[in-house]
Amino acid sequence: MELLNDMALFVEVVKAMSFRRAADAIGVPNSTLSRRVSALEKAIGLRLMHRTTRRLELTEAGQIYFERCKRIVDEAKLAHEQLGELLAQPSGVLRASLPVDFATSTLAPLIAEFAAIYPGIRFEFDLTPRRVDLVSEPFDVAIRMGESQDSNLIARLLAQLPTHLYASPTYLERAGEPQAPADLVNHECLGFKAAKAMVWTLTREDSGAVESVEVGGRFQLNSVGMLRRMATLDLGFVLSVDALAARDVQQGRLVRVLPAWQGPPVPVYAMTETRLLPAKTQRFIEFLRERLHPG
Known part of the structure; x- marks a missing residue:
């Protein structure tokens, strides 16, 4: 001992x-x-x-x-x-790193529900854009969107989030609405900064047909929230996760374009430094998986 x-x-x-x-x-x-x-x-x-x-x-x-x-x-x-655990509910402090936009729009009500189920757990969340180091920093879990790049961490898939094209009504009134993916070459497209050409791959939902279009525009950046915000300011098309665009759609700032076509789904992962998880972390991950990907 x-x-x-x-x-x-x-x-x-x-x-x-x-x-x-x-x-x-x-x-x-x-x-x-x-x-x-x-x-x-x-x-x-x-x-x-x-x-x-x-x-x-x-x-x-x-x-x-x-x-x-x-x-x-x-x-x-x-x-x-x-x-x-045979005698008590999970307890202690759950320290998690969360993506800002996704946490605000989607995770917040789920966390409130989880907190009500497990009153013995306290929460510390980091919503800064940086990717925390789970090895050297005291985080139990990091929720990340997009493909996992760190082979040293354990990635548990929580969901695959659908994406579609969005633009503001004013932009569409000014520039016209595309009738097919190929028409996007004549439009301003807002995307992540890329070393090479910016290519959007769209899949037709009814037939499975796939089209890849090399798009361009005046703005390329590395913030999901800023991309969507610029689209609401009439600056072009954005390929966004539906859950993140939902409020802008409800309030009339964005509309879905080419609704029969969807972009690549965005994976959401729970990243941990080890497979050996305390009860509070294990329950949190399981809860998010059930709510984000029911069935």
């Missing part, structure tokens, strides 16, 4: 990359933490980290040992929590 405790202490030091910060986080005296890690190195017979007055640096052996220890410690914590 003492070995497992020392492994857990070592993991906390590595995660913080500081004895002092780790000691503050877990409430153990700095001197005790240093002594226990030294005892662990002595028991193993290998140096796990280089210590200087300014920084810590893992040795090659320390990196290997950390990866093994972290899995063992995570499994031990999960086993303890799962037994506790």
Whole structure:
């Protein structure tokens, strides 16, 4: 048992990359933490980290040992929590990173429903545009839209969101409404900044026919919300997730164009750093999957 405790202490030091910060986080005296890690190195017979007055640096052996220890410690914590679930509802603080627009338009009412079901869970949400680092930052889960690019994380698919073309009534009155995807080449199209040509691929919903159109326009950027906002300001077409455009459609700022054609669905993932999830995180992911992709 003492070995497992020392492994857990070592993991906390590595995660913080500081004895002092780790000691503050877990409430153990700095001197005790240093002594226990030294005892662990002595028991193993290998140096796990280089210590200087300014920084810590893992040795090659320390990196290997950390990866093994972290899995063992995570499994031990999960086993303890799962037994506790027999007596109590999930509780604690759920820290999640959420995409701004999707959280505001779609996730907010679902989170309210989830919070009512699990009153023992408290919530800390980060809605900044940046992609948080789930390994070094204290987040339980990140909800991300679009294909996952990080092979080091565990991605759980929550939904595939349909997309369609939208434009403002004023833009359509001024520039005319396209009758087929090929007509988009003569229009202003708002899209993400691309290294090469901007190509929109549309699929006809009744027949499955696919058309790819190289479109262009004066504006290319990297914000979903800004793209949609510029479309409401009569600056061109936007290919948007229906759920994100719904309010603008209801209020008459946007209308769906070429309704028989749809764009590529946008996947929504729950990203975690490990497969071993505490109950609060597991329930949250399962709940979102059920609500976003019923059946």
